[in-house]
Amino acid sequence: MITTIILIKTEHAKINDVGNKLAELEGVSEVYSVTGRYNLIAVLRNKNLDDIDEIVTEKINGIEGIKKTETMIAYRLISKFDIAGMFDLGS
Amino acid sequence: MITTIILIKTEHAKINDVGNKLAELEGVSEVYSVTGRYNLIAVLRNKNLDDIDEIVTEKINGIEGIKKTETMIAYRLISKFDIAGMFDLGS
Amino acid sequence: MITTIILIKTEHAKINDVGNKLAELEGVSEVYSVTGRYNLIAVLRNKNLDDIDEIVTEKINGIEGIKKTETMIAYRLISKFDIAGMFDLGS
Amino acid sequence: MITTIILIKTEHAKINDVGNKLAELEGVSEVYSVTGRYNLIAVLRNKNLDDIDEIVTEKINGIEGIKKTETMIAYRLISKFDIAGMFDLGS
Amino acid sequence: MITTIILIKTEHAKINDVGNKLAELEGVSEVYSVTGRYNLIAVLRNKNLDDIDEIVTEKINGIEGIKKTETMIAYRLISKFDIAGMFDLGS
Amino acid sequence: MITTIILIKTEHAKINDVGNKLAELEGVSEVYSVTGRYNLIAVLRNKNLDDIDEIVTEKINGIEGIKKTETMIAYRLISKFDIAGMFDLGS
Amino acid sequence: MITTIILIKTEHAKINDVGNKLAELEGVSEVYSVTGRYNLIAVLRNKNLDDIDEIVTEKINGIEGIKKTETMIAYRLISKFDIAGMFDLGS
Amino acid sequence: MITTIILIKTEHAKINDVGNKLAELEGVSEVYSVTGRYNLIAVLRNKNLDDIDEIVTEKINGIEGIKKTETMIAYRLISKFDIAGMFDLGS
Amino acid sequence: MITTIILIKTEHAKINDVGNKLAELEGVSEVYSVTGRYNLIAVLRNKNLDDIDEIVTEKINGIEGIKKTETMIAYRLISKFDIAGMFDLGS
Amino acid sequence: MITTIILIKTEHAKINDVGNKLAELEGVSEVYSVTGRYNLIAVLRNKNLDDIDEIVTEKINGIEGIKKTETMIAYRLISKFDIAGMFDLGS
Numbered sequence: 001m002i003t004t005i006i007l008i009k010t011e012h013a014k015i016n017d018v019g020n021k022l023a024e025l026e027g028v029s030e031v032y033s034v035t036g037r038y039n040l041i042a043v044l045r046n047k048n049l050d051d052i053d054e055i056v057t058e059k060i061n062g063i064e065g066i067k068k069t070e071t072m073i074a075y076r077l078i079s080k081f082d083i084a085g086m087f088d089l090g091s
Numbered sequence: 092m093i094t095t096i097i098l099i100k101t102e103h104a105k106i107n108d109v110g111n112k113l114a115e116l117e118g119v120s121e122v123y124s125v126t127g128r129y130n131l132i133a134v135l136r137n138k139n140l141d142d143i144d145e146i147v148t149e150k151i152n153g154i155e156g157i158k159k160t161e162t163m164i165a166y167r168l169i170s171k172f173d174i175a176g177m178f179d180l181g182s
Numbered sequence: 183m184i185t186t187i188i189l190i191k192t193e194h195a196k197i198n199d200v201g202n203k204l205a206e207l208e209g210v211s212e213v214y215s216v217t218g219r220y221n222l223i224a225v226l227r228n229k230n231l232d233d234i235d236e237i238v239t240e241k242i243n244g245i246e247g248i249k250k251t252e253t254m255i256a257y258r259l260i261s262k263f264d265i266a267g268m269f270d271l272g273s
Numbered sequence: 274m275i276t277t278i279i280l281i282k283t284e285h286a287k288i289n290d291v292g293n294k295l296a297e298l299e300g301v302s303e304v305y306s307v308t309g310r311y312n313l314i315a316v317l318r319n320k321n322l323d324d325i326d327e328i329v330t331e332k333i334n335g336i337e338g339i340k341k342t343e344t345m346i347a348y349r350l351i352s353k354f355d356i357a358g359m360f361d362l363g364s
Numbered sequence: 365m366i367t368t369i370i371l372i373k374t375e376h377a378k379i380n381d382v383g384n385k386l387a388e389l390e391g392v393s394e395v396y397s398v399t400g401r402y403n404l405i406a407v408l409r410n411k412n413l414d415d416i417d418e419i420v421t422e423k424i425n426g427i428e429g430i431k432k433t434e435t436m437i438a439y440r441l442i443s444k445f446d447i448a449g450m451f452d453l454g455s
Numbered sequence: 456m457i458t459t460i461i462l463i464k465t466e467h468a469k470i471n472d473v474g475n476k477l478a479e480l481e482g483v484s485e486v487y488s489v490t491g492r493y494n495l496i497a498v499l500r501n502k503n504l505d506d507i508d509e510i511v512t513e514k515i516n517g518i519e520g521i522k523k524t525e526t527m528i529a530y531r532l533i534s535k536f537d538i539a540g541m542f543d544l545g546s
Numbered sequence: 547m548i549t550t551i552i553l554i555k556t557e558h559a560k561i562n563d564v565g566n567k568l569a570e571l572e573g574v575s576e577v578y579s580v581t582g583r584y585n586l587i588a589v590l591r592n593k594n595l596d597d598i599d600e601i602v603t604e605k606i607n608g609i610e611g612i613k614k615t616e617t618m619i620a621y622r623l624i625s626k627f628d629i630a631g632m633f634d635l636g637s
Numbered sequence: 638m639i640t641t642i643i644l645i646k647t648e649h650a651k652i653n654d655v656g657n658k659l660a661e662l663e664g665v666s667e668v669y670s671v672t673g674r675y676n677l678i679a680v681l682r683n684k685n686l687d688d689i690d691e692i693v694t695e696k697i698n699g700i701e702g703i704k705k706t707e708t709m710i711a712y713r714l715i716s717k718f719d720i721a722g723m724f725d726l727g728s
Numbered sequence: 729m730i731t732t733i734i735l736i737k738t739e740h741a742k743i744n745d746v747g748n749k750l751a752e753l754e755g756v757s758e759v760y761s762v763t764g765r766y767n768l769i770a771v772l773r774n775k776n777l778d779d780i781d782e783i784v785t786e787k788i789n790g791i792e793g794i795k796k797t798e799t800m801i802a803y804r805l806i807s808k809f810d811i812a813g814m815f816d817l818g819s
Numbered sequence: 820m821i822t823t824i825i826l827i828k829t830e831h832a833k834i835n836d837v838g839n840k841l842a843e844l845e846g847v848s849e850v851y852s853v854t855g856r857y858n859l860i861a862v863l864r865n866k867n868l869d870d871i872d873e874i875v876t877e878k879i880n881g882i883e884g885i886k887k888t889e890t891m892i893a894y895r896l897i898s899k900f901d902i903a904g905m906f907d908l909g910s
Contacts, residue, residue: 002686003123004581005096005132012243012251019169032094032165033239035186035253036309041096041163049639053712057579061558069558071581072132073710074123075690078110093231095308103698103706124694126641126708127582140184144257148306152285160285162308164255166235185305187278187314194425194433201351214276214347215421217368217435218491223278223345254314256305260292275413277490322366326439330488334467342467344490346437348417367487369460369496376789376797383533396458396529397785399732399799400855405460405527436496438487442474457777459854504730508803512852516831524831526854528801530781548868549669550763551642551678565715578640578711587642587709595821599894603761607740615740617763618678619892620669621872624656649880649888670876672823672890673764731851733824733860747897760822760893769824769891800860802851806838 003074004044004052006060014065015039021063027055094165095135095143097151105156106130112154118146185256186226186234188242196247197221203245209237276347277317277325279333287338288312294336300328367438368408368416370424378429379403385427391419458529459499459507461515469520470494476518482510549620550590550598552606560611561585567609573601640711641681641689643697651702652676658700664692731802732772732780734788742793743767749791755783822893823863823871825879833884834858840882846874 010018015033022042023031030043042060046052056071101109106124113133114122121134133151137143147162192200197215204224205213212225224242228234238253283291288306295315296304303316315333319325329344374382379397386406387395394407406424410416420435465473470488477497478486485498497515501507511526556564561579568588569577576589588606592598602617647655652670659679660668667680679697683689693708738746743761750770751759758771770788774780784799829837834852841861842850849862861879865871875890 005123005125007098012245012248015239015243016169023169031169032096033167033169033235034096034163034165035255036161036163037252038163039239039243040169041165049710049712053579057561057585057712061561061585063558066558070127070583072125072127072129073581073686074125074132075686075694076124078107078114078122078124078131103700103703106694106698124690126710128707130694130698140255140257144306148257148288148312152288152312154285157285161310164231164308166231166239187305187307189280194427194430197421197425198351205351213351214278215349215351215417216278216345216347217437218343218345219434220345221421221425222351223347252309254307254309254311256307256314258306260289260296260304260306260313322437322439326488330439330470330494334470334494336467339467343492346413346490348413348421369487369489371462376791376794379785379789380533387533395533396460397531397533397781398460398527398529399801400525400527401798402527403785403789404533405529434491436489436491436493438489438496440488442471442478442486442488442495504801504803508852512803512834512858516834516858518831521831525856528777528854530777530785551669551671553644562715569715577715578642579713579715580642580709580711582707582709584709586715587711595892595894599761603743603767603894607743607767609740612740616673616765618671618673618675619763619868620671620678621868621876622670624653624660624668624670624677649882649885652876652880670872672892674889676876676880733851733853735826744897751897759897760824761895761897762824762891762893764889764891766891768897769893798855800853800855800857802853802860804852806835806842806850806852806859 002046002048002052003077004046004056005072005074006042006044006056007038007070007072008040008042008066009037009068010039011065011067018063018065022060025055025059027051028060093137093139093143094168095137095147096163096165097133097135097147098129098161098163099131099133099157100128100159101130102156102158109154109156113151116146116150118142119151184228184230184234185259186228186238187254187256188224188226188238189220189252189254190222190224190248191219191250192221193247193249200245200247204242207237207241209233210242275319275321275325276350277319277329278345278347279315279317279329280311280343280345281313281315281339282310282341283312284338284340291336291338295333298328298332300324301333365409365411366413366416367441368410368420369436369438370406370408370420371402371434371436372404372406372430373401373432374403375429375431382427382429386424389419389423391415392424456500456502457504457507458532459501459511460527460529461497461499461511462493462525462527463495463497463521464492464523465494466520466522473518473520477515480510480514482506483515547591547593548595548598549623550592550602551618551620552588552590552602553584553616553618554586554588554612555583555614556585557611557613564609564611568606571601571605573597574606639683639685639689640714641683641693642709642711643679643681643693644675644707644709645677645679645703646674646705647676648702648704655700655702659697662692662696664688665697729773729775730777730780731805732774732784733800733802734770734772734784735766735798735800736768736770736794737765737796738767739793739795746791746793750788753783753787755779756788821865821867821871822896823865823875824891824893825861825863825875826857826889826891827859827861827885828856828887829858830884830886837882837884841879844874844878846870847879 019031027046029045032041034041110122110131118137120136123132125132201213201222209228211227214223216223292304292313300319302318305314307314383395391410393409396405398405474486482501484500487496489496565577565586573592575591578587580587656668664683666682669678671678747759747768755774757773760769762769838850838859846865848864851860853860
């Protein structure tokens with residue numbers, strides 16, 4: 001399982017539109033509306049690079065209203081993973 | 092529960108050091124070693140802004156070898172959350 | 183009460199338009215027309231992240247003429263707060 | 274009364290130090306510890322440009338640990354000013 | 365008397381147009397056509413921040429062909445300055 | 456007479472030092488302490504490029520505490536300029 | 547034989563289109579769809595600078611959908627070249 | 638087999654040193670000394686993300702004289718691959 | 729004689745067009761099609777700043793297809809000038 | 820004959836030192852002290868890429884006081900070349 005993090009800037013009036021379309025895509029695990037210079041952060045969990053390429057290049061980049069993306073692949077998870085806390089996420 | 096995402100650049104020889112110290116901090120849920128312009132991405136899940144302030148300002152920024160950070164707070168999770176996939180994360 | 187500071191670049195001919203629309207929004211406490219690289223700074227005082235998300239993502243980003251925003255949430259006020267001086271603000 | 278907003282980056286281990294020293298300065302009304310690319314935002318309320326110059330050039334820039342500042346003067350407050358809400362600020 | 369310096373980028377075919385319109389504005393003391401990354405530098409001498417706000421926000425930013433501005437207010441003149449010249453300057 | 460405008464960033468604790476040294480140099484007409492991303496703006500009035508080169512390359516760049524400079528030569532003054540003031544200006 | 551590496555940003559919906567057109571050009575040896583701030587990296591192997599100029603200036607820059615390119619010529623290959631591994635590339 | 642491309646800036650006096658050390662590392666297929674803003678480009682061919690992480694995080698980032706890296710993973714090779722030409726590469 | 733160097737970015741499909749139009753202008757001595765972030769570099773040799781202003785502001789900036797220019801004036805030539813080699817230039 | 824243009828930033832107190840050392844190098848045709856964000860521009864005329872690599876990587880980058888370089892190779896000269904004017908250059 002490979003984790004990919006994508007920083008996204010959208011057109012100002014389309015943050016929610018883009019966010020909702022991203023969230024519906026298979027392979028996209030989480031989409032956050034965030035503070036700062038970017039509008040959205042998408043987290044993907046995929047089986048291999050071919051799947052990531054298909055989702056990023058064809059599906060995500062085809063969504064209207066995206067102005068800029070920066071894609072980062074996680075080599076590795078350095079972490080004590082707090083599974084319990086995950087269930088409350090965003091609540 | 093508030094999710095915070097931090098983009099981190101470290102001194103070149105200290106990526107693993109910083110990554111390990113971040114992963115041990117309470118409130119830090121995941122630390123990824125990533126491709127691109129940054130070296131590490133930390134994901135925090137905290138109860139309130141005071142806790143985030145304490146972790147970011149006092150603990151994370153006190154780790155030696157960090158050169159640059161950009162902190163983004165998630166307002167909201169726009170997502171169908173793939174719980175099943177989460178258990179395999181990073182394996 | 184959470185304080186949010188937003189740096190805003192607008193289209194050149196729409197600074198006042200955008201400024202006036204921002205000032206009318208509920209949750210927006212102050213809007214400054216400023217020197218430098220940005221045109222406007224908005225200060226928000228809101229109860230929680232959901233309110234900030236709604237104001238920033240739906241209302242502020244829907245205003246026509248905004249080209250770029252950078253949103254910063256204040257974790258904490260480090261301050262001797264000069265209440266007396268506040269009443270004269272901008273006079 | 275002139276309002277000045279200063280975006281500040283500090284050395285990573287000195288955010289609180291710098292924040293506390295800023296908050297003690299006469300003419301500095303509020304100091305926020307913030308998310309994003311900057312560490313601190315200081316808000317000044319002063320009588321005239323000479324006072325701002327003295328505070329910014331001599332006092333603020335003399336604080337050890339400041340790496341970068343960007344100073345913006347507010348020409349004007351475009352705002353319905355929510356005085357009632359102000360008293361709860363940061364509580 | 366407050367001095368304001370504005371760095372301006374214009375559309376490529378409109379440097380002279382924008383320059384001439386700037387030079388005609390009351391409160392604008394000098395306009396230079398310059399080398400480097402910017403096309404024009406305007407120097408303003410005004411009585412107070414309200415005047416600067418009106419000139420910058422309403423008049424200068426309303427000129428067609430301006431793409432980018434960066435406005436800097438001079439706190440203070442550090443200078444062996446020919447005082448005689450000051451009295452006529454920009455008046 | 457050629458006008459040169461130099462944007463200057465100094466070390467934080469040396470703004471006044473650098474400003475005073477700049478103001479004492481022959482050929483430097485005005486030095487402003489300014490808001491924004493830069494700390495100082497120097498305006499030079501010189502007879503020819505050789506003089507500008509000597510002042511900029513040898514004298515200004517030899518001042519301790521200067522971190523970054525961006526030098527712009529004015530091709531031309533586009534201006535309703537108070538001609539009377541010109542004769543005294545910088546002379 | 548001169549190696550040229552080109553970093554390419556395309557319009558979001560045209561990554562594959564541009565990638566396929568690049569791959570068909572004579573003199574273009576490899577085209578990668580990549581993570582990060584760029585969308586594509588093209589590697590060219592050509593006989594001389596005239597050939598590179600023709601391919602880059604006329605053919606590559608004529609492809610619709612390219613927004614930004616940064617072209618780097620390799621002076622020299624510092625390398626133990628793993629020919630065996632090359633045959634498996636991308637499989 | 639995963640292809641990784643790394644853009645590298647080194648200290649000015651250490652380009653050859655860093656280049657030679659990179660070329661000796663297992664998993665590093667090619668190292669180019671290049672024109673432009675970067676000094677070196679390394680191309681890696683590895684079996685999986687764990688190997689890339691180890692080479693990039695531990696080995697490459699441990700080389701003295703590296704100032705900045707930007708790592709890009711190729712999702713996919715879009716290419717008619719000119720095998721014949723490969724044998725002459727760099728000769 | 730004053731030497732001016734101009735870094736130019738053009739629209740992707742218009743590099744040759746812009747290059748040819750630049751080369752035809754009086755006062756423009758050389759135009760290079762270059763690698764890197766820019767597409768063209770123009771070298772001008774002119775008698776005085778007024779001539780440079782006219783060529784840069786009116787003629788060069790009026791050419792359709794230019795997106796960005798950065799103009800640098802040479803104060804001085806620090807050089808053993810290889811006249812003999814000049815005749816072979818570009819051959 | 821290949822033309823290479825190098826944009827150079829030096830430490831502030833070492834512009835002349837670096838300029839003189841550059842001018843003495845074989846293969847370096849002209850060195851200009853320039854206005855703007857850079858301090859020096861070097862123009863090289865060399866026979867092939869190996870020579871450029873040796874001069875840039877070993878000789879130029881070994882000069883103390885250089886902070887940043889951006890090297891651009893000219894593919895081609897698009898130009899009516901004003902030979903007559905060349906003899907007066909910089910005089």
